[in-house]
Amino acid sequence: MNILILVSVLGVISLFAGLSESLRQHTRTIIVAGLIAITGLTMFTWNAKQFFPEMLNFDKYAAVFTTVILVISTLIFVLSKDQFNHDEIHKGDYYGIMLxxxxxxxxxxxxxxxxxxxxxxxTLSVSLYTLxxxxxxxxxxSEAAFKYFLLGAFATGFLLFGIAFIYGATGTFSVSGxxxxxxxxxxxxxxxxxxxxxxxxxxxxKVSAAPFHFWAPDVYEGSPNIITSFMATAVKVTAFAAFYRLFSGAFVDVNEKWDNALIIAIALTLLIGNFTALAQTGLKRLLAYSGIANAGYMLLAVLALKNDASNALLYYSISYAAASLGAFAVLISVSDDEKTFEISSLKGMSKSNPLQAVLFTIIMLSMAGIPPMAGFFGKYMVLSAAIKEGYLAISLLAILTSLVGIYYYFKVIAAVYSAPDTEVQTENKANIVVFICAGISLVIGAYPDLILNLF
Amino acid sequence: MLLYLFYILSAITVGCALLTIFSKNPVYSVLFVIATFFSIAGHFILLNAQFLAIVQVIVYAGAIMVLFLTVLMYLNLNKSVESSKPLLIKIAAMVSGGLLFLVLIASFKSGLSIAPTSVRGDAGLIKNLGNTLFTEYLFPFEATAVLFLSTMAGAITLTRKK
Known part of the structure; x- marks a missing residue:
């Protein structure tokens, strides 16, 4: 509740910061400082007084995921240093909408x-259409925004229709009701x-799972890099947290009625996501399809919610968000928004920027699910949760498709370490965000209890 | 009497909605949408929700659809420019649409009650609506402000000249 108000106020401040020249220079710094302060505050409101508990219940689940979202957003604001330079005067507007x-x-x-x-x-979607x-x-x-808007509005129609049906049957909007x-x-x-x-x-x-994934590659490809990284990390984690919260809160008792539909969606997501990713040559498109494939693994946690899989979902979300954000941070450091960045353009990175190449390798290994990186334990946890609930066939499919995934992640790693086409200058620096993301992937891989003890 | 009114209104609603899709000329489509909105407003009155009916007419039929019509006329889109789709896509769309229709019919069949009965007869009156909005639903009401602010900022951002 307090957190929500503070973030909104920070957004309003950012909208008005453009009024004065001196303030405009420091908008981003103010936002990063503000977000760090709010993240700190979230940890203190773990068991704080609730104001509208029948509308927003700020329980432990909410607090943990809010913290994750705030941390990711802070990192994205750190990353967005030179990203809105095409519209220097109005930077604050974009920051405000992101908040x-x-x-x-x-x-x-x-x-x-x-x-x-x-x-x-x-609120999330309408802001994203603009961004x-x-x-x-x-x-x-513009094409990405238009596609996202049309398809997103269509999906919202389905959601609203469903809510109306539920209200017609139960006579209440409240999850506990x-x-x-x-x-x-x-x-x-x-x-x-x-x-x-x-x-x-x-x-x-909203989580871009098949067969409703068609918007994702085009929108990810067309949007500015920084917005794509925001969509692929913070927004995806949010959508899954909401999905899990609703289905475990309201529909858990009828799960034998909807689990078959979900299993089909997961199977399609895993197959389409992983096999289409094989054919991609652009790095951003590859990451988009890997995002679809990862949605399949995260849906396994939703499928297994009867036996409280929120731990597995949280762990997978953090490991996926860290790896994905790291990969996008590398992409942002080597390319701009204007043209498509091919995987083959990564060639020679190990010569030109060895440090970043090593960190990028860690991130890609985590995505592929190689132990001891976090990605492996994330996959392990969602799979064991699903197997415990008796969903054997779909778990087997998930294991097999994750082997396909290893191939295309290694294609990227191979490109990083192959010989450059032209002579390059060596520089040894990496973006701080790449550092942090690779660090998170390693640390929570080595000490999974750091995350698992939160609940 | 009410029941007949309900059937007549429903026939108009569904008929106009179908005509919206089937008319080749976009301007006709918009006009049929306006007619649909008016008959939905009639349904709201049947449910004793006068405020919703007025809002439906003023906001949807009045403001939004007139805006649509104006844009259509500005862009001179009153010719049909429908691109023809491959047969396979047409069949696929028909099958999936038909399946959705079947599922909805099946789920409605059991819980179908045709007469317009609202749970509380006076729930749609302005006084009760306002009471609920500012007590029980105060928080969503305020949170909508964030949505609108973001939408306004977004609209200005997208339409502003460099």
Whole structure:
């Protein structure tokens, strides 16, 4: 609650910071400092007084995921140093909209009422549509914004339709109210299940799972790099946290009715994500498809929610976000928004920038799921959660497709270490964000308990 | 009496919605959407929700669709420029749309009650609506401000000249 207000106020400050020349220079610094302070505060409000508990329940789950989202956002603001230079005077506007996105994300991870879930999703999505189109001088950025907007509005329609069905069946928007209704009604009306499936479609779109993934590659490719990294990390983690919170809070008792639909979606996501990624030559598109594939593994945690898989989801989210953000930080350091960056252009990085090459390798290994990096334990945890619940076939498919994944991640690593086409100058520096991300991948891989003891 | 009114209104709603999709001329489509919105406002009145009915007419039929119409006329889009899709895509779209229709029909069949009965007859009156909005739903009401602020900032950002 306090956190939500503070983030929104920070966004408003950022909107108005453009008024004075001296303030404009330091907007980003102010935001980073503010976000660090808010992150610190989140840890103190672990068990604070609740103000509207029937709307936003700031429990431990919400606090943990809020912290994760705030940390990722802080790193993205650190990374965004020269990213909005095409519109120097109005930088503050973009920062402000990004902060409103974070505010929407906080609503999405702490909601206890479907109205708040919907408001959160809308605040997040509407801000993202604008951000995707923030390079007005580039055609592909406008195209990305337009595609995202049309398909996103369509998915929101499904979600809202589902919420209306659920309300029609239960007469309440509150998550605990719905759960009580499910408990106390022996014969649920079919309209309730229709609602569950429609909500699931809306949320599967937001997490870019197949068969609702078609927007993701184009939008990731067209959006400015910094916005893509934001979408692939903070937004994805948020969407999964909301998905898990809703289904474990309200629909856990009817999970034998929706798990088959989810299993099919997971199978498609794993197959399409991993096999299409094999054919990609552009680094950004490869990361987009790897994001789709990773959505499949994270959905396994949602599938296994009957036995509290929130630990596994949290661990996987952090390991995926760290690896993905690190990869995007490398991409941002070597390319600009204007043209497509091919994987083959990475050639010679081990000569020109050995330090970054090593860190990038760690990040890619973590993504591929090689022990002792965090990515391996993340996959291990979601898989063991799913197997414990008896979903053997889909877990086997997940293991097999993750082997496919190793191939294309190693293609990137091979490019980094192959000989350069031209003579290059050696420089030995890496972005601080790449450092932090590689560090997180190693540390939580070595000490998984750091994360697992949070709950 | 009410039941007949409901059937007539529903027929108009569905008919106009279908005509929206089937008319070749975009301007006709918009006009049919306006007609659809008006008949939905009629449904709200049947449910004793006058405020919603007025808002539906003023905001949707009045403001938004007139904006649509103006844009269509500015861009001179009143010719049909429909690109033809491959047969396979048409069939796939028909099958998936039909499946969704089937699922919805099946889920509605059990819980179908046709007469317009609202849970509390006076829930849609302005007084009760305002009461709920400023007590129980105060927080979502305030949180909407963030959404609108972000939308406004976004609209200005996207339309501003360099």
């Amino acid at each position: 409103f996105t974070v505010a929407g994300a906080i609503m999405m991870v702490s909601f206890s009422n479907l109205t708040m879930l919907f408001l959160g999703i809308e 995707a189109g923030s390079r007005k001088d580039l055609l592909k950025s 719905i759960s009580d209704y499910v408990h106390n009604t022996p014969q649920l009306p079919a309209i309730f299940y229709g609602g569950v499936i429609l909500i699931m479609i809306g949320l599967l779109f």
